[in-house]
Amino acid sequence: MKNKKNNLSTRWLPLCFTLLISIFFVMSFPCNASASSAPGSFASLFKKVKNSVVNISTTQVIKESPLLPFFGPNGPFRGFMAPPPEQQLKIHALGSGFVIDEKGLILTNNHVVAKASSIKIKLMDGTVLNAKIVGKDPKTDLALIKVTPGKNFPRPVKLGDSDAIQVGDWVMAVGNPFGLSHTVTAGIISAKGRVIGAGPYDDFLQTDAAINPGNSGGPLFNMKGEVIGINTAIIKGGQGIGFAIPINLAKQLLPQLEKGKVVRGWLGVQIQDITPALAKTFKLKKKEGVLISDVLSDSPAEKAGLKRGDVITTFNGKKVKNAYDISRLVAATPPKTKVSIEIVRNGKEKELQVTIGTMPTASKEIASSFEGPENRWGMRVQQITPELANKTGISPNIKGVIITEIKPNSPAANAGLRAGDVILEVDRLRIHNLKDYEKALRKAGKESTLLLLIRRGKGNIYLVLHSQENNQK
Numbered sequence: 001m002k003n004k005k006n007n008l009s010t011r012w013l014p015l016c017f018t019l020l021i022s023i024f025f026v027m028s029f030p031c032n033a034s035a036s037s038a039p040g041s042f043a044s045l046f047k048k049v050k051n052s053v054v055n056i057s058t059t060q061v062i063k064e065s066p067l068l069p070f071f072g073p074n075g076p077f078r079g080f081m082a083p084p085p086e087q088q089l090k091i092h093a094l095g096s097g098f099v100i101d102e103k104g105l106i107l108t109n110n111h112v113v114a115k116a117s118s119i120k121i122k123l124m125d126g127t128v129l130n131a132k133i134v135g136k137d138p139k140t141d142l143a144l145i146k147v148t149p150g151k152n153f154p155r156p157v158k159l160g161d162s163d164a165i166q167v168g169d170w171v172m173a174v175g176n177p178f179g180l181s182h183t184v185t186a187g188i189i190s191a192k193g194r195v196i197g198a199g200p201y202d203d204f205l206q207t208d209a210a211i212n213p214g215n216s217g218g219p220l221f222n223m224k225g226e227v228i229g230i231n232t233a234i235i236k237g238g239q240g241i242g243f244a245i246p247i248n249l250a251k252q253l254l255p256q257l258e259k260g261k262v263v264r265g266w267l268g269v270q271i272q273d274i275t276p277a278l279a280k281t282f283k284l285k286k287k288e289g290v291l292i293s294d295v296l297s298d299s300p301a302e303k304a305g306l307k308r309g310d311v312i313t314t315f316n317g318k319k320v321k322n323a324y325d326i327s328r329l330v331a332a333t334p335p336k337t338k339v340s341i342e343i344v345r346n347g348k349e350k351e352l353q354v355t356i357g358t359m360p361t362a363s364k365e366i367a368s369s370f371e372g373p374e375n376r377w378g379m380r381v382q383q384i385t386p387e388l389a390n391k392t393g394i395s396p397n398i399k400g401v402i403i404t405e406i407k408p409n410s411p412a413a414n415a416g417l418r419a420g421d422v423i424l425e426v427d428r429l430r431i432h433n434l435k436d437y438e439k440a441l442r443k444a445g446k447e448s449t450l451l452l453l454i455r456r457g458k459g460n461i462y463l464v465l466h467s468q469e470n471n472q473k
Contacts, residue, residue: 039223042172046184048225051124051154053218054106055176056095056131056145058116096175096218097121097145098227099156104149105258107250108217109232110136113143121147123154124182135257139199139264141232142250143217144257157219160226162205162246165189173209173231173242175218185210187240196243198233201328204243205229211242220244252332265333266359268299269306270389270396273322282311283347289313290326293396297432304354307345314342330356360385377441377450377465378410379403379417383434392420398455399432400424411465417454424460425453 039045095112099105106121113119119131129147136143165171172186187209194204207220211231220229229244256262271290279287289311295301312320315329316339333339335358342351360383381401382388389396400422406413423431426440427450444450450465 039170042184042186045172045221045223045225046174049157049174049219049221050182052099052157053124053174053182054097054099055122055179055181056097056106056108056112056217057120057122058093058095058113059118060091060093060115061117094176094179094214095216096214096231098219099154100159100254101156102149102153104147104153105134106131106145106147107230107254108143108145109230109245110138110141110143112217113145114138119145121145122181125152127152135260135262137253137257137262139262140201140245140249140253141199142230142245142253142257144254158224158226159247159251160222160224160228162228162248165192165205165222165228167191170223171207171209171228172221172223173207173211173215173218174221175211175215175231177210177212177214179214183215190241194243195324196233196235198243201249201331202324203246203249203328204232205246207242207244208240209242210240211244215242263335264331264359265335265337265356266300267306267326267330267354268296268301268357270294270296271312271323271326272396274311282309282344284311284344288319288321289344290320290323294399300354300357304341304352306341306343306352306354309345311344312341313344313349314340316340331359376467377412378407379412380405381423381434381437384422394422398422398424400455401431401434401437411450411467415452415463415465417452417463417465418456420456422455423452424455425451427451428453 093112093116095108097106097108097112100107113133114136116133119133120128121131122128127150129150131145131147134144134146167189169189170186171189172184174182174184177183187207189205190208191206194206195202196204198204205220205228207229209220211234215231216233218231219227220231222228227247229247230250231242231244233243235241253262270293272293274282274284274287274289274291276287278284278291282291292301292306292308292310292312294308295306312326314320315326316333318329320326320329333356335356337356339354339356340351341354342349344350380403382404384394384398384400384402388394388402389398392402394402403412403417403419403421403423405419406417423437425431426437427444427447429436429440429443431437431440446467448467450467452463452465453460454463
């Protein structure tokens with residue numbers, strides 16, 4: 001009997017051991033990570049934030065005559081009678097936004113409200129309120145609007161930390177796609193730091209949560225109910241590819257938006273990314289940083305001693321990996337702020353102190369209208385900025401002014417000039433900036449011809465412009 005019990009114990013011992021090991025592993029790894037982190041429902045999250053999301057409808061009034069083409073220079077009725085009077089046409093558009101302040105401040109996209117003559121917001125309970133623009137920033141596509149809050153005005157949302165969100169984290173979007181009020185979609189963060197060519201400060205979160213027209217300006221929430229992004233763009237024809245502005249960028253600009261104007265820092269350099277070949281040539285240990293290809297005269301960079309050929313590696317203690325990094329860091333720095341910039345010059349590391357300036361406004365970068373005395377040649381030009389060079393693909397080494405618009409039937413148009421051409425010389429005078437260009441045109445005065453050296457694509461060509469007066473003789 002004793003031997004039988006021993007045999008039974010011996011027989012069950014391995015089985016018990018196996019069972020204990022199994023229990024240990026089950027307790028240590030209860031389920032795979034994706035299943036445990038996936039929310040069972042978004043219902044409670046939506047209930048928490050729904051009242052803070054608003055629908056935006058805008059009206060834009062434009063003056064236009066539907067029959068004007070028939071009375072134009074190439075129309076069949078030209079010269080027979082006066083063209084019909086202009087009519088006011090109303091264009092309606094939809095978007096989204098979210099309450100960030102108990103005083104009635106609402107954050108949205110600039111493109112939702114930029115050209116609106118009237119703005120109305122609709123709350124979850126159906127209340128409709130008139131809104132006005134407080135501040136807007138086309139370069140980041142952000143806008144701040146305000147309503148007069150009523151008795152049951154919703155509580156503001158909580159603004160999260162977009163730097164903390166990780167690729168693969170769950171997110172929820174709420175908005176007004178195609179006028180379908182308070183539509184909820186969900187997905188994950190697909191990527192961070194996306195550059196899609198929307199502007200000089202691209203740094204988008206990518207998500208596969210469904211984003212459609214009308215979602216623009218709406219919030220992208222994390223699982224805590226905090227806004228970590230502002231839904232902004234989609235790729236036409238794509239599926240599951242949406243983009244949101246990181247909320248940290250918006251938080252950075254909010255104080256300025258509340259004042260109605262965004263002022264950016266300015267360094268005054270033309271830059272380019274480091275290639276393996278450039279890294280070797282400039283004796284760099286890593287393919288990081290940005291190469292200064294030119295320093296603008298009388299700029300903060302020139303005053304601080306930065307030179308062409310310097311490689312910026314850090315800006316105020318933050319590493320600089322590429323041109324987008326430095327553009328965002330400089331722009332976000334308030335003017336008159338003193339910062340340290342670490343560079344590599346001739347293979348040696350060096351630190352410089354720079355006082356950041358104020359980014360030139362568009363009025364300083366763009367020439368006056370076609371009607372100005374120096375613009376009788378029929379072209380508008382703009383000074384080449386680092387942002388414009390990156391956007392248009394112009395080499396950072398090119399100095400001059402870029403043609404932005406050509407007036408039809410003007411000397412510029414008749415000579416074959418095109419928008420995008422870069423003017424390098426005017427009557428054999430070298431053009432470095434807008435000031436040089438305007439000076440050269442004033443010197444040309446009422447001359448009947450104007451000789452231009454322009455850069456088109458990868459080559460240079462000379463073109464001669466003949467004034468209208470000369471053509472009429």
